[in-house]
Amino acid sequence: MAQPEGAGGDLAARVSTLRAQVRLLFDQNRQRGAAAWSDARFDFVAPSSAHYPFQWLWDSCFHAVILAHLDPPRARSEIRTLLVNQHADGRISHMTLWERDQYEHALTHMALQFTRSPYLSDISQTPVLAQALERLHELAPDQGFLDETLPQVVRFYRWWKDVRDPDNDDLVAIIQPDESGMDASPRYDRLMGLPADASDEDLFFRMGQLLGMLTDLRWDPARLWSEPPFLDEDVLVNAAFADGCASLERLCQAAGLNAGADWAGKQARATARALVAKCWDDEACCFWDLAGRGEEPQRVLTVAALVPITCEGVPAEVVRRVVAVHLSPGSPMWPRFPVPSVSPGEPSFRPGAGPLWRGPSWMATNWLLWRGLRRHGYGELARLLAARSLTMVETGGLREYWDPFEGTGYGAEGFTWGALVLDMLADEVAPA
Ligand code: GLC
Numbered sequence: 001m002a003q004p005e006g007a008g009g010d011l012a013a014r015v016s017t018l019r020a021q022v023r024l025l026f027d028q029n030r031q032r033g034a035a036a037w038s039d040a041r042f043d044f045v046a047p048s049s050a051h052y053p054f055q056w057l058w059d060s061c062f063h064a065v066i067l068a069h070l071d072p073p074r075a076r077s078e079i080r081t082l083l084v085n086q087h088a089d090g091r092i093s094h095m096t097l098w099e100r101d102q103y104e105h106a107l108t109h110m111a112l113q114f115t116r117s118p119y120l121s122d123i124s125q126t127p128v129l130a131q132a133l134e135r136l137h138e139l140a141p142d143q144g145f146l147d148e149t150l151p152q153v154v155r156f157y158r159w160w161k162d163v164r165d166p167d168n169d170d171l172v173a174i175i176q177p178d179e180s181g182m183d184a185s186p187r188y189d190r191l192m193g194l195p196a197d198a199s200d201e202d203l204f205f206r207m208g209q210l211l212g213m214l215t216d217l218r219w220d221p222a223r224l225w226s227e228p229p230f231l232d233e234d235v236l237v238n239a240a241f242a243d244g245c246a247s248l249e250r251l252c253q254a255a256g257l258n259a260g261a262d263w264a265g266k267q268a269r270a271t272a273r274a275l276v277a278k279c280w281d282d283e284a285c286c287f288w289d290l291a292g293r294g295e296e297p298q299r300v301l302t303v304a305a306l307v308p309i310t311c312e313g314v315p316a317e318v319v320r321r322v323v324a325v326h327l328s329p330g331s332p333m334w335p336r337f338p339v340p341s342v343s344p345g346e347p348s349f350r351p352g353a354g355p356l357w358r359g360p361s362w363m364a365t366n367w368l369l370w371r372g373l374r375r376h377g378y379g380e381l382a383r384l385l386a387a388r389s390l391t392m393v394e395t396g397g398l399r400e401y402w403d404p405f406e407g408t409g410y411g412a413e414g415f416t417w418g419a420l421v422l423d424m425l426a427d428e429v430a431p432a
Pocket of ligand 1: 047052056058059180181182183356
């Protein structure tokens with residue numbers, strides 16, 4: 001019988017080679033110390049020492065998943081470092097500039113996102129924190145750590161619901177594109193007033209304008225809702241939110257936090273239901289973001305439109321159709337190195353270097369889709385996605401994103417997310 005792709009004797013050796021590279025990279029990108037501006041000590045991994053020397057929220061969650069396989073105490077430090085600056089209302093900033101003075105040069109246009117604190121950014125980022133905590137707890141259970149961190153993680157998810165769902169439809173909204181982590185995704189072009197061939201300059205200019213407007217509104221939730229310069233019920237963020245709430249329900253049950261478990265379970269189901277009821281397009285077989293207070297569907301086929309299959313609460317028939325139309329080998333969203341951030345059929349599609357998230361394949365979204373495929377019984381396809389992801393990293397190196405046809409790596413060098421492949425292949429190979 002033919003071996004499935006990526007299986008066979010050499011897979012263990014290939015994964016072990018990647019593990020060694022990742023260990024090295026995670027040591028090189030490690031940032032430790034005590035910040036002059038805070039009492040706290042920090043110990044986290046920068047996504048790329050050269051390009052991104054700061055702490056980012058969803059990056060740190062991915063790092064915790066990866067470190068759960070390599071060095072669980074460091075995974076715990078990564079999460080603690082993230083939680084230490086949680087705001088009073090439950091929000092966690094998308095960026096923390098632990099050593100701003102040292103790395104000011106790397107901030108560039110991102111400096112505009114720090115109007116309320118020089119060290120903690122004004123926005124948040126896609127909530128995959130509960131998923132990371134759950135993965136860590138599965139791989140290296142530590143009840144004390146769970147008891148210590150879980151209440152803060154619950155508050156973070158409650159912040160999304162309490163502050164970012166003003167129309168109370170169980171779909172949370174982002175107020176700025178960077179908040180999803182998919183900065184220049186063309187599904188935001190209409191809201192941002194950008195052309196399909198937007199350049200970095202166009203983008204920075206519009207982003208500067210948007211941040212100016214948000215600052216003028218003083219980040220006041222009521223005004224962000226009544227006169228929103230940017231408001232998007234983003235399907236990737238909502239999928240992560242629902243999936244995270246499902247993780248939270250299980251973790252709270254394990255920790256005996258009954259009220260938290262009850263809230264999180266209900267919220268996970270409500271948001272998954274809302275994604276299907278309001279964002280699902282039966283003809284296109286995918287989910288669209290809803291923009292503005294009028295909830296106008298943003299019909300641009302990006303990987304985000306498929307990510308809701310990661311939710312437990314999305315019905316089997318919906319998942320079957322997403323897989324059949326978009327995630328089967330040979331379909332436009334499944335080129336040689338799946339899954340491109342934008343469909344090659346879109347006018348905005350660009351496979352190589354350029355503004356972020358406009359064509360190349362990224363590992364964060366592959367990881368989310370891989371979780372969804374496994375959860376809904378598509379084990380073979382999940383294995384194939386993991387195997388292709390490994391080949392992509394081997395072809396293009398540990399870079400920020402990859403050409404979906406050639407596998408060439410682009411963007412930041414020495415970038416960490418490629419290491420998520422270790423999680424995706426963990427069940428295929430015995431731990432080293
Ligand atoms: C880019 C990515 C974003 C990520 C950040 C740090 O802005 O688009 O998702 O969090 O870099 O890696």
